Amino acid sequence: MRSSRTHFLSRYPSALLLAAALLATPSFAQQATPLEDNRRITEGYIQLAYEMGAVVDPTLTPGGVSHVRPNWFVFAPHASRTGGEGMLGAAIARRILDTARGQPSLSVLHALQRAGLSASLRVSAEQLGLELVVHGLPVDAAASLASLITAMNGAALADPRTLLTTASRFAALYWSAPAILPLDKAERVVVTLERTLHEGNLAIFTDVGGSGRLYLDWRQGAGAVTPERVLTEFTLVDAVPAQARQAYDFAVAHAEDTPRPRDFDALFPGMHWKSLLVAAFAVYEEARLAPTPARRDALIAMGNNYVAWREQHDMAQPVFTPPVPRADEVSRAALMEVLTPMLTTDFGTVKWNYADYAYSQPDRDGNPLTSQPTEYNWATFWDRWTGILYAFDQAYLQPAGLWVMPEPIEDPTAG
Template sequence: MEIHPPLRALTSSLLLLALLSWGLPARADEEPTPLADNRRITLGYIDIAYELGTLLDPSLQPGGSSTVRPNWFVFAPHASQTGGQGMLGAALARRLIDTARGRPSLSLVHALDRLGLTGEAKLTAERLSLELIAYGVPLDAAASLASLTRAMNGRALADPRTLTATSSRFASLYWRAPGFHPLDKAEAVVRTLERTLHEGNLAIFTDVGGSARLYLDWRRTAVGEVTPERVLSEFWLQDAVPEESRRAYEYALAHVNDSPRPFLFANLFPGMHWKSLLVAAFALYEEARLAPTPATRDALIALGNNYVAWREQHDMAQPVFTPPVSYPDEVSRAALLKALTPMLKTDFGTLEWTYADYAYSQPDRDGNPLTSPPTEYSWAVFWDRWTGILYAFEQAYGSPSALWAMPEPLTDPTAQPSSER
């Protein structure tokens, strides 16, 4: 029976609501924390990764591993976990700020102990804190800001050029932050990072994760064999245009073996609604499932991944990172992301990706020996982020089984009572 568009839209909304309400607190009036949302999202991505991964590799078992090239949804839990680590850093920084309002830390060591930092994370925070204090940032404010890097690539700061640029950028954010009291200024920076990561996490999961859940639910109830043609003609996403999805799919088949792999989609598909790319990606995953050789299968998966990632970054992440209107209680999101860019790190299972590695692999942008390559990029700039992500994809394709070491979703330690140090 033909489903009319309004009914389709209602069905999509209800399915997305069910997806997003999974794992929420039992009390209806209890607002989930960013970390609670992140845990739910990471778990949701893991479920999708295995369900879709099983289509591409029938031998894949729940909780198991595969040597088949990972689809986008195998990357997603790790990316979500990285965002969660940033939110955890923000939650711990806010706890230090709240504690310091009533009882300031006696020393930098005392402040870092209150944060519970150990090992490399503590050394990195200490190094950055001392630099911020030299810029006039008060002790507890400096420690709270430095703690935002707790799960990042602290090794990047071993380059004194990177340390100097990073501390200068953080100090500038602090002095320009709204508020008069030092801890109010620090809290504005912390608040900005937490909101940015939380909003991005939710936006991407709602759109891309929700679309995948709709697709897998449609596929499960489809009668007969599912083929790429059936995906293009029968599967529906709100705002996707069937003719556009078919055009993107056919272009992918014609250029699947191109080197470099197609990635300039704004030029290739001008005027296309990027939701159409998601439908095309699902059709490409089905094409990969039926591919005659592993090489063809992997090439199709990789191009499908680029389609999904473009939608993720171009349409969902970018408006969060560079919003058209700034919140009055925040600092510049773009400036904050630029400050953090040299230390960005994601553990894709047992494979570590760092933005610094990517930056050092590229030609020196300004040719100035006084600036380090990682400080010449910004995660808030779409093209800097996009090319860094494509670099991460290519790294991961060399170790496909590494990504199946799924992360243990985070819990919010600040939600539980804890003794004050």
């Protein structure tokens, strides 16, 4: 089967050169599993976090803690770890299916126990699995799909409306899977999630992480760096200097706007988003020179929005909604809709989950029979974008918390 990494590179030819530099190393051997890639990407982000953190806080040292507002690269290791947790859930789901092919389970609980899940992780998965059985799924297929949520916010299913909607959507996705046998149908769902998370992890690390690495390497040999020098001397492939300056000037003028600017399609029509990354690096340098902490933090937040827009608008979105869906997958967008109410990330000591965000917003359909988290879809750009900005605002209240860096996930199936 063609690997997710190979598929990603074939769909993003502009990333081939940079990907070769980042991935064609001994640690990124061709036989690496998605979880092994994720571990190394998380480790790479941790290094970038400290180096880029020192741009806005020159007192920061590797392994240390900063009380300055975190930049995008400080969020990145935690987000990568979350993707790895989802891939680990896929590995557990695959283990359930492989075991069932040898001997079917007696119950959903039996299937989860055979996969080695602890009692605490089994609670929400068993609850969802039993609902899936009610919807007609065989025991092992139900347990496999339910195990995908073991690293997610299972507490969201305490709302019976969320539980019933999630089970109904999961069942519909299962029945739509391009396979005949029950275990094969479940496997198509599992494979779709694993590929989606892996391709997104690779896309963002290659593009934004790679751009950050190029910037830091340039900065190391540049001497005294100023925003003006960034705009005139540093560039990225396809970036347009005049566009980068336009975005930088806008950020400097509007960093303290309330609400913070966020619709960059409308603000910068026709701008190439590599230009936005160059502008973000210049804005981070401006933040380092800011006269007050408040001004510094406002500029960092603008730089973060620029980088995050590039990340989500241009790199993540084609992964969630590919222009040409794969014939051996279920709908990626439909799968993300199923999982959206349970999405959660630990940004160090700062905990974020999508359900809290959804409940904080006006009820979209005004229907008391539907829960608010089920009215959103992480694969829809604006649903994802506004949820991410909500997470940023939460994290900005506890900046030191993000420096509790995550432990990269090890692949339990790797030899």
